[in-house]
Amino acid sequence: KAGVTQTPRYLIKTRGQQVTLSCSPISGHRSVSWYQQTPGQGLQFLFEYFSETQRNKGNFPGRFSGRQFSNSRSEMNVSTLELGDSALYLCASSLSPGTGTGELFFGEGSRLTVL
């Protein structure tokens, strides 16, 4: 069974640009969450999607957005990139939004560097 797949794994952008990151959850998983990991702030929740609907949102500016498709794949977008957006962006999938054990399976992340 394939794990959570994130693309691209590495990317470099410049300030002001925008970026789209993609996440394919484990087959059968319908909930996808996104987290940002930086040395300064650690792991922080961005948002969660279930059945194409955003269920929860973290404390990030509106430049950060996401969506989920009918096949449960998810994308997140960051517009008008700032240096501080450099981070490892992690996607996690689960069967459902935390009603059971809530076990999240993480992908290996997309490492974004903003120059």
Added chain:
Amino acid sequence: GESVGLHLPTLSVQEGDNSIINCAYSNSASDYFIWYKQESGKGPQFIIDIRSNMDKRQGQRVTVLLNKTVKHLSLQIAATQPGDSAVYFCAERVKAAGNKLTFGGGTRVLVKP
């Protein structure tokens, strides 16, 4: 965990010894707690979880202890192996918050051969 940033607290352990990693959580409304292991270049990997109606749970070589009175969580690793070298994170979740986890700052475990 209390610490964030580049200066992760580090636990240096001799191979074969037991490791204890501590975590203070913040929200008394949290009902579910998880420990994750993150190796360099990889995403966090689930180790063990515990619900707030329990105070101890055991897995293979790992035990999680929960003290709700002082909002403290610990992970015990028995007979630590070189493959246990990683950063360990605790995470908490408030009921009805879906999969929104609040992570601690992490503890780096270094296993000395």
